[in-house]
Amino acid sequence: GEDVEQSLFLSVREGDSSVINCTYTDSSSTYLYWYKQEPGAGLQLLTYIFSNMDMKQDQRLTVLLNKKDKHLSLRIADTQTGDSAIYFCAESSTGGYNKLIFGAGTRLAVHP
Amino acid sequence: NAGVTQTPKFQVLKTGQSMTLQCAQDMNHNSMYWYRQDPGMGLRLIYYSASEGTTDKGEVPNGYNVSRLNKREFSLRLESAAPSQTSVYFCAISESSGYNEQFFGPGTRLTVL
Numbered sequence: 001g002e003d004v005e006q007s008l009f010l011s012v013r014e015g016d017s018s019v020i021n022c023t024y025t026d027s028s029s030t031y032l033y034w035y036k037q038e039p040g041a042g043l044q045l046l047t048y049i050f051s052n053m054d055m056k057q058d059q060r061l062t063v064l065l066n067k068k069d070k071h072l073s074l075r076i077a078d079t080q081t082g083d084s085a086i087y088f089c090a091e092s093s094t095g096g097y098n099k100l101i102f103g104a105g106t107r108l109a110v111h112p
Numbered sequence: 113n114a115g116v117t118q119t120p121k122f123q124v125l126k127t128g129q130s131m132t133l134q135c136a137q138d139m140n141h142n143s144m145y146w147y148r149q150d151p152g153m154g155l156r157l158i159y160y161s162a163s164e165g166t167t168d169k170g171e172v173p174n175g176y177n178v179s180r181l182n183k184r185e186f187s188l189r190l191e192s193a194a195p196s197q198t199s200v201y202f203c204a205i206s207e208s209s210g211y212n213e214q215f216f217g218p219g220t221r222l223t224v225l
Binding site: 004008033040041042043044045048088099100102103104105 | 116145152153154155156157160170202204213214215216217218219
């Protein structure tokens with residue numbers, strides 16, 4: 001079945017780049033997403049990539065997609081303390097309606 | 113313009129009690145969703161409503177019922193709460209087409225004793 005996997009924790013120093021990785025199983029996924037969840041809040045869409053793209057850049061965020069390996073990554077340049085949050089990878093699934101399959105989330109901790 | 117609102121924010125129930133979680137949106141989107149979030153497991157879809165008047169089961173529907181009251185409102189009911197339903201519940205909405213960005217409410221933290 002469909003599955004999305006992520007590492008659970010990442011710790012980086014302020015100013016460094018963060019790279020959060022994700023693997024997925026559904027090769028028919030149309031879109032892949034990165035959501036951010038700050039403490040006590042709901043999820044907020046950060047960025048997304050269409051499955052026929054390899055890379056998307058949006059200010060400090062770079063998304064890389066390797067369709068062959070079903071691997072998605074999110075790079076945050078110049079990581080700040082305000083980037084501390086849980087980051088969820090999600091794939092859109094086919095099968096009659098648009099639904100999202102979420103990974104377990106990667107908790108990013110940014111330290112001075 | 114609040115987007116997606118959920119009530120209550122927190123709730124403690126005893127095993128066997130019932131309650132309804134409310135979700136309302138002001139974005140005029142067609143599709144609405146209920147998820148639960150448990151530590152280390154990400155979000156799992158409980159039920160969804162593709163459009164007003166329709167509801168369907170998601171990945172983990174057992175122990176829950178839903179009502180799409182109108183286009184704005186989608187409620188989740190626990191008829192007889194169990195400790196395994198202790199979780200954070202999120203309502204989300206999306207347009208029914210396109211890249212399916214989902215907008216999330218702030219969540220309801222439910223504890224069942």
